[in-house]
Every structure is written in structure tokens, then in C-alpha cells.
Amino acid sequence: MRNQRPRVPAAALLALSCLTGCSTTTFKVGMIVDPPTSAVFVNGTRVGQGARRVYDIDFGPHERVCVQATAAGYEPMRELLTRQQVIDQVEKYGDFKWYLKQEK
Numbered sequence: 162m163r164n165q166r167p168r169v170p171a172a173a174l175l176a177l178s179c180l181t182g183c184s185t186t187t188f189k190v191g192m193i194v195d196p197p198t199s200a201v202f203v204n205g206t207r208v209g210q211g212a213r214r215v216y217d218i219d220f221g222p223h224e225r226v227c228v229q230a231t232a233a234g235y236e237p238m239r240e241l242l243t244r245q246q247v248i249d250q251v252e253k254y255g256d257f258k259w260y261l262k263q264e265k
């Protein structure tokens with residue numbers, strides 16, 4: 162008789178991968194920022210420039226991250242995002258979209 166390993170159903174593996182994935186502190190998040198010349202910052206660190214890009218958003222031990230976008234001639238945008246807000250946005254709507262207003 163051969164050794165038979167217990168089989169784990171695919172659904173159980175999927176559920177396990179979701180559980181382990183939910184504890185992550187880094188998320189890949191698509192952001193569209195207009196104008197495309199905008200500088201994008203996460204927690205005060207410049208991470209890129211406007212247009213559409215995918216960013217690694219790392220919460221680390223924190224409950225929130227601060228996302229900012231600035232461009233010459235435009236009002237800066239700043240948002241504090243919780244982990245759950247990021248998860249909900251990505252799952253329900255996809256990319257974050259920010260349109261900076263021109264200064265008066």
C-alpha cells in the first residue's frame with residue numbers, strides 16, 4: 162500500500178491564502194493623479210509622479226498612511242487612509258483617482 166497524504170480541498174487552500182494575505186502591511190495600489198506632473202508622497206516620502214502608476218503602500222505598524230500630491234500652480238491634495246479604506250477602494254473601485262484643483 163502506498164502512503165496516502167490527506168488531500169486539502171482547493172477551497173481550503175484559497176481560504177488559507179486569504180487569511181495570510183489579510184495580515185500584510187504592504188498593498189499594491191493603483192493611483193491616477195492629474196496633472197501628470199504631480200509629485201506623489203506617501204508618509205512624507207516621494208514615491209513617484211502623477212499619471213497612472215502602481216505604488217507599494219506600506220502601513221507598517223501604523224493604522225493610517227498619509228498620501229499627498231502636489232504640483233506647481235495647483236492646490237495640494239492630502240488624505241489619511243486606513244488599511245480598510247485601501248482594501249475597500251481596490252476591491253470595489255480599483256485605482257484611486259485624484260484631480261488637483263488649479264490655484265486661483
